[in-house]
Amino acid sequence: MLSFYTAFSLLIGYGILLYLLASWGESNSGLANKARGSSVIYSLSLAVYCTSWTFYGSVGQASQTGMQYIALYLGSSLAFILFTPLFKRMVKIKQYYHSTSIVDFISTRYNHSQVLAALLSLLCLLGITPYISIQLKSITTTFALLVEDAGTESSYFLYHFDFIVVCMMILFTIVFGVRHLDPTERHPGMMIALAIESLFKLIAFLVAGIFVCFFIFDSPFDIVSLVDQQLSQPRFAVFETPPSISGWFASMFLGIIGVIALPRQFHVGIVECQSERHLDSAKWQFPLYLLLINIFVTPLAMAGTLQLPENYNVDFTVILLPILEGNAVVTMLVFLGGFAASTCMVMVSSMTLSTMTTNHLVVPLIEAIAPLRFLRRYLLYVRWCAVALILFFGMYYHRAVSESEYIVQIGSISFVAIAQLLPALIGGMTWIKGSKQGAIVGVCIGMIVWLYTLLLPSFIQSGWIISPMLSEGLFGQNWLKPEALFGLSFSSNIAHSLFWSLLFNIVSYVLISEYCFRKQLGFTSIAREFLSIGTNRALTKESKVADAKDILLADKKAMLLVLLSKYLSTSKAEKKLGQCLSKLGLQDETYINIVELTSLRAKLTNALAGIIGMAGANKAMNAISLFTGDEQQRLTHYYSTLLASTTLSPEALLQKVDFYQERQAILESHAQLQEKTIAALQLEKEAALTAKQALDSMNTELEKRVEERTRELTTTNLELTKAMETLKSTQLKLIEAEKMASLGQLVAGVAHEINTPIGVIVTAISTLQGKLKSIEEQYEQGQLSKQELAQFIAQAEMICELTMSNVNRASDLITDFKRAAVGQDGEQKSLFFIKPNFERVLLTFQSKLEEMKVVISLDCDDQIELFSYPETLSQVLNQLITNSITHGFKNQSSGNVYVNVLCDQDFLIIKYSDDGQGVSEQEIGKIFEPFYTTNRNAGGKGLGAHILYNLVTQVLKGQIEVNSPVGKGLAYTICIPLTECVYHDASWESP
Amino acid sequence: MRRVARYVVLTLIVLLYSWPAIVGLVMQPWLMWLYPFIIWGGIIISATMNSRIEKESR
16 A cells, blocks of 8 residues: 555654654653643543554454453543542652652562562563553554555565564663663653654544445444454354353453453553652542543454454454545554554563663672673663664564464463562552562462463464363373363363462462461561551551550559659549549540550659659559559560561660650750840840831931921021011112212202302302492493492392302312212321320310310220221211310300220221200210201301211211210210221231 | 442443353344443543542642
């Protein structure tokens, strides 16, 4: 149908795809991680159980024996559904002991027996090799069918195709399963590849079934009705014949054994199991898989019988039907499905067998034979070699024997061999007495019977061994016929071999184990441990013997009460005893066991120690002989049982007890210390927390206040700024208004003062002009008399005099205005002594003062020297004296003036006072105003005080104050800043 | 007790399957094909329910 190279390329492509899948499975991608932990992947990988035996062999068996094929899968399904707890225990034990294979698992139970492990490995090797051979057989046969018309050019390759397949399988197995040395390591990539392969082979088989049932025939019932019509023919009779009882039950039993004890099944189901929970899902998923892969078996077998010639190989009905129909797609799919079924079995089996062989056969040899010890460092390569040897051994078996056998027949041979593991496995997990010796002998005898009753006949039937043994029996003894041992023949040689091998195996195992148990041979604590993992049944059972409740509590209570009564009153002793019993939960008990009595004794000793001390309490307790001799023995036995179960020597146990007591004491001490520290820390923490909370609260409050205050200040500041601006503006306006008012007043004063003399001058001049005109007219008319001219001249002189006096007055006014306008006529600052300066001023007034009888007293330090304006200062004093003379002493016949010049750190102070008439309270406020005078009628201009004020404040940069106490004259105080003067002293320097 | 019950159930199911073989019953081909699957399906459904109950109780 296909060329050799096309079909071969198909296989290579499939292999590459498988490799990619496995690599992805081992990657860290999220989906791969999820897939690795999936129970569906686990359940699908369990379908490694379905090999080419299932894929091709079931249809072949159904064609020959009707419905018997299904018994195997029913047995497997029932075992998986009902024995889930057993599988869970196996998972737990495996996880506890890190078992690498079923052989490792069993040998661990029997005290890590190397002999047993080697024996079981050998058995597996012998048993599984035929199984591997049928996978090779199915691959090579179907491949040959696929390329049947390919021509002679490929015949060489076709002849050696099994060798090529074996090489591929070796490569696959090493790459997927034996890359690392640690066999306990899980192989997630391989498991995912197995799961995909399982899914693929199921799909392929269902497609084949649908193709045959619905494309070649109309429906499965069409096939059944056709068969029904031809039941009279011998080759169709199998489809209504019931299966043989022995064959049926043997198949069912083999199915149970298969899922429990097949090495590859153990590896996938137990070693690779990530979680026991997966078993709960697999409990229905795996049986469902088995159901689906078997559902089309009977219709396919019937279709094959209907469609194919009588001498065809019934094992390959599944692929022959699509080939016969010429459908290449279905044919290739079926071929690849069968290839997948075979490869997954071969990979896992060769991996587990190589592990067993290396660990239990090769490694002991390496250790025993010194020249081989260098191989210790090359165990991985040894394992690779083991894989290759196992597969080549399978190929050899295939070439030598399996050609003549049906697939199912060969597979059954393997299953019966593996069944020999079952007594040791199940017995080891459930029976405490099961011993290493029993297991070894049982397995040996079972294996011998298997070899004799099943393997040997298959060799003889294949012609590999020529012997009349089958018909005549060993040594001509009929009762030793391999297929009818002891004259008992079965309809199925598988059932026959299974029956006898297991019978001998179990009987040997039980008898020898029982014997060894009685003689205490080979019994180890591992057996107890093995049984206790997952269930404490065994230990509990032993404990029950020691812990029988048959000690009368009342007797013991009486003894203890007597003891306590020695130290306490009766009522208190009863109360104390009652408390101890209550704490132990024994208050309502009538009988107690030895353990409870021991606990009661310890409790009472502690209670008594509180009264009389521990040493005294122990001594008192020993004195009453609480334990009878029998009870002492039972207690000893109990402790020895406990000791045995711990696998520790008494010394080691004591050491451990001491160690743990010491550790407990240290831990308690540390715990107390830590409790105290924790309590202190807790308190500190609480205090800190409270403080922090308070601080936080205060901070928050403060922040709020600051914010509020800042807001208020900002508002106030703004208001103040506005007010200040308003104030400045108002002040400027006021100053401006004041200036304008002063200016107005000044101008009005000036106008008023100038107006008077000017008016007088104008009147005088106009009068003079009138007089002159009149004289001129009289002169021209010649009427002027001498008297009139003299009168005119006299009037003109008077007018000129009046005019001149008013001009002088106007001139004086203008001079005063000029002085009032702060002009110093360019006077420069100079250094001068103040006293001589003042004395010169006084000298100018001397005659006037004498005339008015005014005495001036000058009190001034001679050394006061100023750097200032001397003329201005003279004018100041001049003005003051003028004012006193003009106004103060106006109506007085005499007076006194006092001038006192002082100097402090900051100011030069001139105090001037007179005892004149003074100024009224209403007038004193206006004294410095220009043109204000109380003496206008007497020619006062009202500028003296104003000029004085301007000189002090504007030229000398000082201040002037005036006051007039009633009846005490007038007093001025002038302060001039010292920056403007220098006191002539050693400590003073002129600026 | 549960263990005993489990073995009783196993025995009953095995007998249920095996009675045609035990009594040597000649069956119609379609019955021979389908009857194991019907019982098988029923057992798987029971196992599924049991598995769910165990998961929920866990």
